Amino acid sequence: xxxxxxxxxxxxxxxxxxxxxxxxxxxxxxxxxxxxxxxxxxxxxxxxxxxxxxxxxxxxxxxxxxxxxxxxxxxxxxxxxxxxxxxxxxxxxxxxxxxxxxxxxxxxxxxxxxxxxxxxxxxxxxxxxxxxxxxxxxxxxxxxxxxxxxxxxxxxxxxxxxxxxxxxxxxxxxxxxxxxxxxxxxxxxxxxxxxxxxxxxxxxxxxxxxxxxxxxxxxxxxxxxxxx
Numbered sequence: 001x002x003x004x005x006x007x008x009x010x011x012x013x014x015x016x017x018x019x020x021x022x023x024x025x026x027x028x029x030x031x032x033x034x035x036x037x038x039x040x041x042x043x044x045x046x047x048x049x050x051x052x053x054x055x056x057x058x059x060x061x062x063x064x065x066x067x068x069x070x071x072x073x074x075x076x077x078x079x080x081x082x083x084x085x086x087x088x089x090x091x092x093x094x095x096x097x098x099x100x101x102x103x104x105x106x107x108x109x110x111x112x113x114x115x116x117x118x119x120x121x122x123x124x125x126x127x128x129x130x131x132x133x134x135x136x137x138x139x140x141x142x143x144x145x146x147x148x149x150x151x152x153x154x155x156x157x158x159x160x161x162x163x164x165x166x167x168x169x170x171x172x173x174x175x176x177x178x179x180x181x182x183x184x185x186x187x188x189x190x191x192x193x194x195x196x197x198x199x200x201x202x203x204x205x206x207x208x209x210x211x212x213x214x215x216x217x218x219x220x221x222x223x224x225x226x227x228x
Contacts, residue, residue, distance in 0.1 A: 011190055012129040014081035015058075024059045024087060030168035031123050032061045039069065041223055042120065045147045048072050050117035055106050055138055056080075056124020060088025060099075066120075067092075067099045076116075077101040078109060080127075106134040114143040125152040126191040132200055135222075139204050142226040148206065150222040153183075153191040157218035162188065165218050188218055197222055 015023060046052065049072050054063040057077030067075045075098065079085050088101040104110045106121070106128050119138045128134040138148055154161075166180045192200070194213060197220050201209040206224035213220050 011127055014079075015084050016081075017083045020059065020081060020083040020087055026170045028059060028061055029170055030165055032065065039066070041221060042118070042147065042149050043070065046070065046073070046118050050074070051115070052076070052118040052120065053078065053109075053111070053116040053138075053141060055109070055119060055121040055134070056127065057088060057101065058084050058123075060084075060091050060101055062120075062122050063088070063101075064092045064095060064099060067095055073098070075099045076111075078104050078106065080105055107137060109137045109141055111141045113140055114146075115141045116146060117143055118147045118149070120149045120151075122151045123153065125150055126187070131192070132203060135200055135204055139206065139226055144226055144228040145207075146226045148204075148222070148224045148226065151214070151219055152197070152222075153188040154213055154218055154220040155188050155191045155193040155196075157188055157213070159184075161216060161218040164216065183218070192220070194220055 051074045052066065054075065054077045057063045057079045060077050063075050063077040067073050077088055077100070079088070079101070080103070082103050085101045085103045092099045092101065102110065106124065107130055119142050121138065125131055125134070135150070142148060162184055163180055166176060166183050169179055171179050194211065198211045201211050201222050201224060204224065205227045207227045209222065209224040211220065211222050
């Protein structure tokens with residue numbers, strides 16, 4: 001049994017019930033805005049009837065949005081938090097015929113090799129205790145020529161990008177300065193920067209890897225294709 005820890009004290013812990021609620025209530029709507037960038041980067045690369053895995057899916061918002069946008073997709077969401085998985089299942093009940101959510105670790109993904117056509121992960125990498133291992137697992141479960149897309153907070157993001165992102169949080173305006181400081185120090189501050197992301201990507205079995213900042217967002221992207 002896992003010891004009782006909170007993400008606020010241990011970045012690698014699964015979200016507790018109160019943290020899952022708070023994330024869904026205050027922050028998830030802003031993260032979900034990144035879906036537009038995700039769709040631009042990804043959906044044109046996704047073949048018809050593809051099987052897609054969302055690693056660190058949280059409450060399932062992005063996985064479900066992609067499934068709604070592409071009715072041909074079969075989607076699996078994986079998250080370490082039982083609380084988040086329960087929220088995702090409830091949220092996606094009407095799509096349960098082609099969208100499922102599983103509790104499990106990004107570092108030991110419970111899937112066979114080459115199980116998915118596409119693997120995505122949004123705002124989860126910073127929570128993994130071994131980021132290289134987690135990314136290698138993402139590539140392992142990809143089929144040859146499958147697409148990997150990881151979006152994560154950028155430790156080197158600009159003040160303006162961070163401020164614009166935090167402005168989308170559902171918090172009173174009086175709390176925005178505190179929220180911005182929280183994001184810059186605790187969220188982005190504990191994430192990776194562009195050079196670290198490039199180093200992580202360089203060690204993966206990818207035929208092509210594109211690692212860059214996302215315009216107007218305090219985030220970076222790792223985009224690649226698995227070696228055949």
